[in-house]
Amino acid sequence: LGRVIAICNQKGGVAKSTSTYNLGAALHERKQRVLLVDLDPQGSLTLCCGFEPDSLPKTIYNALLKRTPVEEVLLKTNFGCDLIPANVDLSIAEMDLVHAMNRERRVAGLLAGLRDQYDFILIDCQPSLGLITTNALAAADEILVPVACEYLALRGVLVLLKMYGKVRLRLNSKLKITGFLPTMFDTRTMHSRRVLEELHQRFGSKYRIFDCVINRSVRFAEASAAGQPIFNYAKGVPGAEAYRRLAQEILRDP
Numbered sequence: 001l002g003r004v005i006a007i008c009n010q011k012g013g014v015a016k017s018t019s020t021y022n023l024g025a026a027l028h029e030r031k032q033r034v035l036l037v038d039l040d041p042q043g044s045l046t047l048c049c050g051f052e053p054d055s056l057p058k059t060i061y062n063a064l065l066k067r068t069p070v071e072e073v074l075l076k077t078n079f080g081c082d083l084i085p086a087n088v089d090l091s092i093a094e095m096d097l098v099h100a101m102n103r104e105r106r107v108a109g110l111l112a113g114l115r116d117q118y119d120f121i122l123i124d125c126q127p128s129l130g131l132i133t134t135n136a137l138a139a140a141d142e143i144l145v146p147v148a149c150e151y152l153a154l155r156g157v158l159v160l161l162k163m164y165g166k167v168r169l170r171l172n173s174k175l176k177i178t179g180f181l182p183t184m185f186d187t188r189t190m191h192s193r194r195v196l197e198e199l200h201q202r203f204g205s206k207y208r209i210f211d212c213v214i215n216r217s218v219r220f221a222e223a224s225a226a227g228q229p230i231f232n233y234a235k236g237v238p239g240a241e242a243y244r245r246l247a248q249e250i251l252r253d254p
């Protein structure tokens with residue numbers, strides 16, 4: 001059965017979507033069958049995969065709330081991963097679900113039928129801890145937390161850990177944290193270095209912090225705009241290999 005990993009941090013702009021598709025592409029290179037799930041009405045992951053979210057007739061919204069078979073929603077990316085896309089319709093789902101039965105387990109139900117077809121299912125969460133994100137955490141085995149090496153980043157980690165504790169108590173006692181992934185690391189500043197050190201000091205004894213650090217580079221945005229993984233788009237550029245190393249770390253030591 002595949003590992004379901006939620007890429008989650010309620011803080012915005014920490015590279016959740018970027019990490020989801022690049023890690024997915026790197027895992028696919030290592031012969032893994034990968035499904036990417038966009039669980040953000042912004043549709044960033046869908047865009048990174050080369051699709052225009054608002055032109056898609058059917059998205060995860062239809063599969064979650066309109067009983068559309070998931071095969072009708074599924075797309076194939078040109079870097080080997082499958083994708084369940086999202087667009088702004090997903091924000092309606094958040095409202096529709098409030099009064100629904102089993103409202104926190106809809107995504108889990110959707111993925112249950114897919115788990116045996118993939119080695120990895122990566123869920124890109126939106127920057128909030130509402131009902132849709134709760135659904136992601138109820139469906140996941142693991143959380144991977146991208147943390148930007150920036151001011152205030154660590155406060156966000158505390159908020160996320162609180163949510164993690166609640167979900168484990170109420171919804172998903174098996175949920176664990178795969179690790180923290182330092183992102184947006186600026187090699188030129190002391191500040192980035194300090195935040196990384198503090199991340200290790202405060203959380204390193206209890207949680208895994210990946211050795212792999214993702215440097216800040218405009219190339220990531222360019223690669224996303226081109227719908228390509230960074231290691232294909234910016235071959236030879238320092239840092240472009242980082243998500244391959246992350247994939248290795250995750251495969252080597254689950």
Ligand SMILES: Nc1ncnc2c1ncn2[C@@H]1O[C@H](COP(=O)(O)OP(=O)(O)OP(=O)(O)O)[C@@H](O)[C@H]1O
Nearest residue numbers: 012013014015016017018127184215216217220221
């Ligand atoms: N390593 C990086 N260096 C520089 N820019 C990056 C890096 N990774 C991602 N970005 C850019 O930063 C922006 C935010 O990244 P991304 O969308 O992946 O973050 P996110 O956490 O998913 O955001 P949101 O919270 O809005 O969902 C994007 O423009 C992206 O291209």
Ligand SMILES: [Mg+2]
Nearest residue numbers: 016017040044
């Ligand atoms: Mg995102």
